[in-house]
Amino acid sequence: MEKSSSMNRDWIATARTLSEALPYLQRYDGATIVIKFGGHAMSDAKAMANFARDIVLMRQCNINPIVVHGGGPQINEMLERLSIKSEFVRGKRVTDAATVEVVEMVLAGKINNQIVQAINDMGGKAVGLSGKDAKLMICDAANPELGFVGDPVEINPGVLQSLAASGYIPVVAPIGMGRGGETYNINGDNAAGAIAAGMKADRLMLLTDVSGVKDAAGDVITQLSPDDIERLTAEGVIAGGMIPKTETALAAVRGGVRAVVIMDGRRAHALLLELFTAHGAGSLIRA
Secondary structure, three states, rough: HHHHHHHHHHHHHHHHHHOOOOOOOOHHOOOOEEEEEOOHHHHHHHHHHHHOOOOOHHHOOOOEEEEEOOHHHHHHHHOOOHOOOOOOOOOOEEHHHHHHHHHHHHHHHHHHHHHHHHHOOOOOEEEEEOOOOHHOEEEEEHHHEEOOOEEEEEEEOOOHHHHHHHHEEEEEEEEEEEEEOEEOOOOOHHHHHHHHHHHHHOEEEEEEEEOOOOOOOOOOOOEEHHHHHHHHHHOOOOOOHHHHHHHHHHHHHHEEEEEEEEEOOOOOOOHHHHHOOOOOOOEEOOO
């Protein structure tokens, strides 16, 4: 009897959570959400399955998710297996012609297919593509010293709009093309930010391996403005690997994205917590 009573309470709590999500479901009805997926969750089968289930649920709730993924560790592993040595300029990998072929094979081939399959296994309709498809991302060289590393300078979102309108979930590998047809490797965060701005997305969700932007005491700051980010960066509070993420967030907001969330992608169902509860799950940045 006691066990039955406990189970009833669990179901009631679940029903209450669903009921409380109603205003958020209404708020995001028809919204475009760009999600940068990478880090730990990509190499963990359970985390991948949870992510895929959450993406399918978002689509079922009439949200238009667009997934942009990374794959740095997998690229490093493949380069080592192929005995391709990397050179570095001020800590950044030089991407020569041989390296960019491996990058495209790993990102647009292996990883992209894995994410597409995971989403489709959960009942979704995912379609994989890279920034080269339909000239989605046109790039300039980010730094001639780095070779085929690109910055997106032109986004042509028509293919993404068409897929979303037909109920499909685009999964984008961060590979772009130059004006002369060159293949460029793009930082995953930069690619996601550029696509979010090109789509005028409601949200850009940067899934990372940290819980968000932290203050000097180490506590997560739940809401920030561009001025806050510039001040905290100048003070050295925002430092290291968080700087490029906040730079991506600022560029996206200034490019027309309503808000950016930097959050811990290792946390189970972090996307749903951020979108459908009052609690949230990271640092929200908006003008």
